[in-house]
Amino acid sequence: MxxxxxxxxxxxxxxxxxxxxxxxxxxxxxxxxxxxxxxxxxxxxxxxxNTLAQALLAGRSFTVGLITTDSFGRFSIPVMLGVEDALGTGQVSVFMCDTRDDPERERRYVETLAARRVDGLIVSGRRIEPRPPVVAGPGIPVVYAMTQPVGEDGPAVVPDDEGGGRVAAEHLLHGGRRRIGHITGPERFLGARMRAAGFGATLAQAGLRAHGGVRFGEWSERWGREAAARLLAEEPGTDAIFCGSDQIARGVADTLRAAGRAIPGDVALVGFDNWEPMALGAQPPLTSVDMCLEEVGRVAAGLLLAAIAGEPARGTRRVPCRLVTRQSSRPGPTG
Amino acid sequence: MxxxxxxxxxxxxxxxxxxxxxxxxxxxxxxxxxxxxxxxxxxxxxxxxNTLAQALLAGRSFTVGLITTDSFGRFSIPVMLGVEDALGTGQVSVFMCDTRDDPERERRYVETLAARRVDGLIVSGRRIEPRPPVVAGPGIPVVYAMTQPVGEDGPAVVPDDEGGGRVAAEHLLHGGRRRIGHITGPERFLGARMRAAGFGATLAQAGLRAHGGVRFGEWSERWGREAAARLLAEEPGTDAIFCGSDQIARGVADTLRAAGRAIPGDVALVGFDNWEPMALGAQPPLTSVDMCLEEVGRVAAGLLLAAIAGEPARGTRRVPCRLVTRQSSRPGPTG
DNA sequence: TGATCCAAGGAATAGGTTTTCCTTATCCCC
DNA sequence: GGGGATAAGGAAAACCTATTCCTTGGATCA
The missing domain is CATH 1.10.260.40 (lambda repressor-like DNA-binding domains)
Known part of the structure; x- marks a missing residue:
């Protein structure tokens, strides 16, 4: 026994x-x-x-805390997997803590983790918006993943939303599209603004701008349907639409199909997130920008390990996005 | 410092x-x-x-390991949240371990956790199929959530798939439907078979059977589209379809709409999983069976705590499913 | 006045491991 | 043969806390 x-x-x-x-x-x-x-x-x-005894003696526990605010949702899960992947092989175990966006819960978790003598903390979020920093106590390094601390200079790792907007635009331009619209989420989301910025910048280099203007709204399919209908009405010549999320793209696709526009024949479509169940289930399957969130997690874990080893980092690192090409954007009218 | x-x-x-x-x-x-x-x-x-010192002295660490085989996918996440919810308040911290379906990884994790003197283990999966049991060593209780050990009598907690099939059937019958089809995932999935069984049993009580027979296939939208097309061709009188997943239901909905059938006017639709992004984004939003996976996690955590306290449980507990009604199944032709 | 009893708090132990320092024995060389 | 070097391994401290047992001093009582 x-x-x-x-x-x-x-x-x-x-x-x-x-x-x-x-x-x-x-x-x-x-x-x-x-x-x-x-x-x-x-x-x-x-x-x-007995790891407990070893930890007590060594003064470090070979554990880290992983704090997430969004109930391990669609965005923090891959980050988490990346973290776990990077740490697990190094014999570092991960405590999972879901704060459910409650500052009080978060405070308690941080306290508990400090009492457990974690070697470090990773704070992850659902949005890249800056958030109040976490103070874990002296000697406990903190790295932010998929979020950033307000008023401090990192260390943080986030996806390169701006770059994501650029690759989407490049891809569509390269496919011969010229009248490219952009339908995306709420403007208050930093990510949405950055994607739009990257997209717009690339179009500008080609002497173009977002066809019909950038249309901010919600992250839902419903908004995709609605916005696409308006865009078609106002700008019937649109030959491509870059969507801020795969959900929006699905809504857009529904409207296009209902309006008799062929995808990608008449209108090419590019989504964002590369959320496979959504992107693959769409008709046709969606080209989408993948934020490589696992990589975000891995990089964050790497920074944390370095910090634990005495080499703290500063600043925000941006992990490049990757375009995953599927049928919704195969070369178009002129191509 | x-x-x-x-x-x-x-x-x-x-x-x-x-x-x-x-x-x-x-x-x-x-x-x-x-x-x-x-x-x-x-x-x-x-x-x-210092929790480490306390743990060393007390002979228990107030931690548990949470092992999942499916990379914290759509099914294990809610289970995990339930576990964490039930344990977190009791000051028990959770180690997360993703085995990626690799037995060797799993073995290493279990070893590590044993060395960390976890008080217990929860093993979660993506399917309710029995799996090889986990042996964590003497005195470390194991509870299975969303999966079961083969050759042992639990303790396990799984959703009541059969009951889920029943409530779906009851709901549609109650709405006045009589020619109800069933399109679902692969027959080798125990869950799919049980849902079909519960569904069939309830229809039998009403003197009916699955309209057009139970159609096993895949868990994809594509299969939903394809199967619905065939069903409509073979059984044009179908007035409702119970789908084995929300993804299938979306495919079915696409085909129905393309065929000019009104939902729920002509054909009512019920999905399974209540996966909100899918169910809410559908046109119209999907009625769906919710497996209450968070509850599964909570119950499993409760059993584990009891086992740690010296009251081990045996057997498989089934957590009831809950029907979430939305527009896709509002009362139909006769109702 | 001496024996008891109680309140208050100190000393020591246990938990499991790692590391530093120390002991013992052997061997070699002058 | 004695001194020093070396090999092999033992003893003990350290990590930090909770608990058991013990000590001290004062008060109470006969």
């Missing part, structure tokens, strides 16, 4: 506790024969060192 | 370490004045007891 300790191993092997420890960790001066005997006994007894 | 320990508090308050501990924990015999003084010093110094 009781877990076997190094004391049991030592007794069974006929050595002292310290010697057993050295044998198992390759330290000190021991006869090869002794090392082997101890190792064999440990193996046979199924000994595994 | 160094975290303040109880030794610092004791010194500052002019008492011994033991006394400080008693003062802070309400133990032993101390003057009220002493307790207050210690408390005040602890507060001032920002003292929080």
């Amino acid at each position: 009781r877990r076997v300790t190094i004391r049991d191993v030592a007794a069974e092997a006929g050595v002292s506790i310290g010697t057993a420890s050295k044998a198992l960790n390759g330290q000190g001066k021991l006869r090869a024969e002794t090392r082997e005997r101890v190792a064999e006994v440990a193996e046979r007894l199924g000994f595994a060192p | 160094r975290r303040v320990t109880i030794r610092d508090v004791a010194a500052e308050a002019g008492v011994s370490i033991g006394t400080a501990s008693k003062a802070l924990n309400g133990q032993g015999k101390l003057r009220a004045e002493t307790r207050e003084r210690v408390a005040e010093v602890a507060e001032r110094l920002g003292f929080a007891p």
